[in-house]
Amino acid sequence: MGPGPSEVHPRVLAALGMPLLGHLDPEFVTLMDETQQLLRYVFQTQNRLTIAVSGTGSAGMEAVVVNLIEPGDKMLVCVNGVFGSRMVDVAKRAGAEVTAIERPYGEVFDPEEVKAAIHRVRPKVVGIVHAETSTGAWQPVQEIAKIAHEAGALIAIDTVTSLGGVPVEIDAWEIDAVYSGTQKCLSCPPGLAPVSFSPRAAEVISSRKTKVQSWYLDMTMIQQYWGSDRVYHHTAPISMNYALREALALVVEEGLEARFARHALNARALKAGLAAMGVGVVVAEERHQLPQLTCAKIPDGIDDLTVRRRLLKDWGIEVGGGLGSLKGRAWRIGLMGHGSRQAHVTLLLAALETCLRDLGHSFEPGAALAAASKVYSQSAQPVSAGA
């Protein structure tokens, strides 16, 4: 129940353990085609250049940046957490002239301030994090994409924590480049980074004047392996691709709408329970709180590590610590993919009640579970035990 890797579905674990095919075997090639189709569904896109990069989410970030940026290009990055800062670092290493605009941890950007920065900087690429894993902030990106396009810029978004948990609509929002990870709301182990590029972005890549600085992440070559030519580039992580296909199949079986509703419901129950124990959330406005990742404020007088160590030792529950300015001040509670279920919410609230009570934090006994239970009973939607 940390910020990822999330709990992996048994069917995905079983897929991981299947015997290997060669990376040019006709059966594996078919599996790659299926994976691309499934990725297009979860990204809600028709983009041809939709693949899984052979690395974790950060490799996806680097793949997007180094393919779109040539030395000297201007990039505007919106920073309101660790992953925005990482994008700045990656872009500078790619030779970009980077301008960063900042918001405190837990806040989101207003389209107007991004618009002002775009007009000032005139960037080639605008980078923004859709779901900040360090804070649980849910950033609306559709209007910002529109503003970027009006100024002739490309828009690239980080959906590592959002994909499969809240709507990600690449075509409807006109996103040019997107990367994600497998280990959050897709409930697959870490090791692959789904990415997708719009035709406009693909055109920018194919008309580069310089080679992509990373051979390993060079989309101009990788797309020939994922395309109909099947030109060998590097050996694909076969087992991880098995796992990703199975994880994506589970998303299709559940359906995106049902999956988003499940994430939303469990988050509402969790937050109701936390509130009943006097535990608040870092992100102030509810509409900007990611349902799959709740960044809870640690109550005054409660020691971060004492609680997290006990949760792990006594109940086997992992909860993430705060990053950056939130270190020691927040817990990051993930309800992601297969891990987003009522049993997890209930167990965590019960365990946390025990920890906080033993540490002298005062609240009404049993109120947390009652509050969560009320959310579930009032929900119109059928509550599935898992997914």
Add this chain to the structure above:
Amino acid sequence: MGPGPSEVHPRVLAALGMPLLGHLDPEFVTLMDETQQLLRYVFQTQNRLTIAVSGTGSAGMEAVVVNLIEPGDKMLVCVNGVFGSRMVDVAKRAGAEVTAIERPYGEVFDPEEVKAAIHRVRPKVVGIVHAETSTGAWQPVQEIAKIAHEAGALIAIDTVTSLGGVPVEIDAWEIDAVYSGTQKCLSCPPGLAPVSFSPRAAEVISSRKTKVQSWYLDMTMIQQYWGSDRVYHHTAPISMNYALREALALVVEEGLEARFARHALNARALKAGLAAMGVGVVVAEERHQLPQLTCAKIPDGIDDLTVRRRLLKDWGIEVGGGLGSLKGRAWRIGLMGHGSRQAHVTLLLAALETCLRDLGHSFEPGAALAAASKVYSQSAQPVSAGA
């Protein structure tokens, strides 16, 4: 039985399917320590900076190059196959001033010609492939390492196909940087790249004037996650790390010497069988033929794809095609790790005899199996059915 991914041991597949731990969980941290110790054993090194990069072998190559090279640095690369050429490309993208010396596919370099080039170029880094996966050529590197050091250069070697199949002695040979893959003689799925840097190379990295161009592969940061600090860098591919630890444990249980002897014996039997059918090997000198990868010359009049398709369809055997100048002219037959066993040699020879006979290639029936059998019966070592 292609050039990798090789057949994965059932214990490794079982490890892949274990439930996930967090990448900062104390138990996972212990697993990383164990993996580092095991990697030091297979690399025969005491190098502190010995880790698994979160990508396939080519990511390991890029990690070595981009960490050692700063823009404008001189690098000498020895090219006698596809992977030497790849190293040239990677080094140029890293801003190196690259000089390549070349040998035809299937040949190896003589230390004297490398010495002459080193004295002419005065490179910061010399790069050479220990085991060329595209040709099966086994390059001696110890003397070249000595020559490089005498000229003040670092030596970096590619052991993607050699590690776990033939001796790789990083400390005894005084190698400064090495990368490998998991999917060859370690018999683990592809997805991680073991790397190791000598103290001298680590010093070069820590005293860089510029940032490493790849954030994802930056050893100055990654070593803090693998080191005692456990500073979060990127989410490690958890399941792949389980698999690698199990694969390395299997190497330790067998012992390196026994493992190398097994690879050597099975290769001798395979080549004896091929010779009995009039099928030669691309690498001329036996001492430069990798036992784990035999690059067999396709006999005149025999169509490459006809045979490979039938092997796959009728017997489920994958054999690799030729790369580069060997395309359509050679088969790459892997006997790697768990896949290096008598049953595989026997089945392949029997299947190939059937294919070649049906295509009208003339040779003495049954001679291949008899020749292979003779090698096994004359072997002093106990022949294990598997490993």
